[in-house]
Amino acid sequence: MATGGASPGWRGFLPREAFDTLLRALEAAGYECIGPRVEDGAILYRGLSAGSDLPQGVEEAQAPGHYRLQHTDTPRCFAWAVGPQAIKPHLFTPREALWETERDADGRLTFRPVEPGPRPLAIIGVRACDLAALALQDQHFLRAGNADPYYAHRREGLFLVAVNCTHPAATCFCVSTGDGPQAGDDCDLALDELDEGYAVRAASSKGETIVQQLPLQALTEAQQAQIGREREAARSAQQRTMPAGNLRDHLFNAWEHPRWAQVAERCLSCGNCTSVCPTCFCHQQVDVPTLDGGNATHYREWDSCFTQNHSYIHGITLRPDTRSRYRQWLTHKLGSWHDQYGRSGCVGCGRCITWCPVGIDITEEVSALLAEAGK
């Protein structure tokens, strides 16, 4: 995937002061622009109207169960890795109405879909790991012949501006999963940030149309060399790794491993890891009737393999304890995903490590499970 070895294909250099031309071009093409902004102590994707909205000088410290922003004097706006969410909530929304039911005077029911309107959305500053996760969500929600219309509608209107990582967090391990830190072609534009601005690459025809409207300058050889050095530094800065290859057999062979009970002593079974994971897609559906029982709205909302309901069928909870829930998560994500989607469900973004309230580290759990497998 995006290893940085391929020809970069830059189209030119966009000076920092000209960043707004990108926003204006996207707006003129009908997109609402969102991008990274500092809110509630984190970097969140919010409405972006000018380059001055970006988190200039903001870096972050991430560790298991720990996330803090730091203000530095770097002129850069993308000197951080990933916040709690990126693309997922904009396509697979945390909660949405799917249909409404109406009962007429004779008791007959009418079902009406709640059609999502088209909403062309440009997300600026997505990372390579999030693009890899998006490709997985696409596989799941856009399965041929059985596409989810709600997801599909929003996916179609999406414009993605990737920014290659120069400051991976201590929790990132995309190099070991092969998903970063440089974006491939699963986006529309890809930027490399330098102190004075951005090297710009078009990765799609939609991106090409936008690039043609930007006041690009020539990218100097010195700038290209600098980008090359920073790309390499971003790769070697990563501190964590996930073992390569298909771990399915290893993990299922470790079904009775004592480590599952040990991690269950710490795990809160809270579902934060699955909620922040950009590839997790589990949901539940709930009906909310009006008080008179005449009408109802049917919602879909994020669920998690860490809830009791997730494994409840006909009076039985298949996974009543945390041990079986954590095991379900890991054996599915890193094991049976290979059968379902042809690869692991982990893209190495490290979110589940950072946003676990008690700092459980997926890479540490996997290495413990594999090191003493079968013991």
Add this chain to the structure above:
Amino acid sequence: MHETTAKPKVAVHKFSSCDGCQLAFLDMGEDLLTLSAMVDIVHFAEAGMLDADATVDVAFVEGSLNTRHDLKRIQAIRRNSRFLVTIGACATAGGLQALRNFTDADAWHSAVYATPEYLDSLATASPIKSAVHVDLELWGCPVNTRQVTGAVRALLSGVTPAVEQDKVCMECKRQQAVCVMVAKGTPCMGPVTRTGCGALCPRFERGCYACYGPAENPNTDSLSHWFEGLGLLPEQLREQYHGITSQTEPFTAAGNRYRK
């Protein structure tokens, strides 16, 4: 589902409480008219209907048990009701007034009241389920209209009301709130607390106060351990569990571990 001859009879009873949970009915807006068309509200003192001894299909009970008179009254309500539904933190888990269970209540009585001998309170404040069988618990401080409406609708349809028992964290993430524990080091009870409030406090950058009591499968040991790492002193740690919903397990025991 649609009422035929006799409408179901409903009562709303109050014990020791702030009355806030009853507002979940009064705040229904137009639904309050719908409700009064569908059921007969025979007793609801705050709304003006008075018939405390009526036999009813559903009794909603707010408040905790604090006097010998309370104990007699709850037995009578149980006998007179087909379904008994407790509403709010006081009724389900003791509420704020149960803070006295961890203090020398007699000393407080003498300090606060001029003639404490007029008081006839029990040694502790207790949830309703400590005295009678409860059919359904609606947790929260206070409960909200959405919960009450949902329960009434389900009971009228003759189905078991859906039990909300996931952790607050699930809703916190759906609401896209930034985790206060991870991003600020603020202690938060969300990972052991039952959902229902819409993750209200984390959305306003506060830790969860555990208003809705314990979620299913709560791991208080692990959370306490993490709180210790955040620098909480034993007394602060105890207060996390012995706040609004102290009279329910595992919160009682989790707090007691840090009692002097």
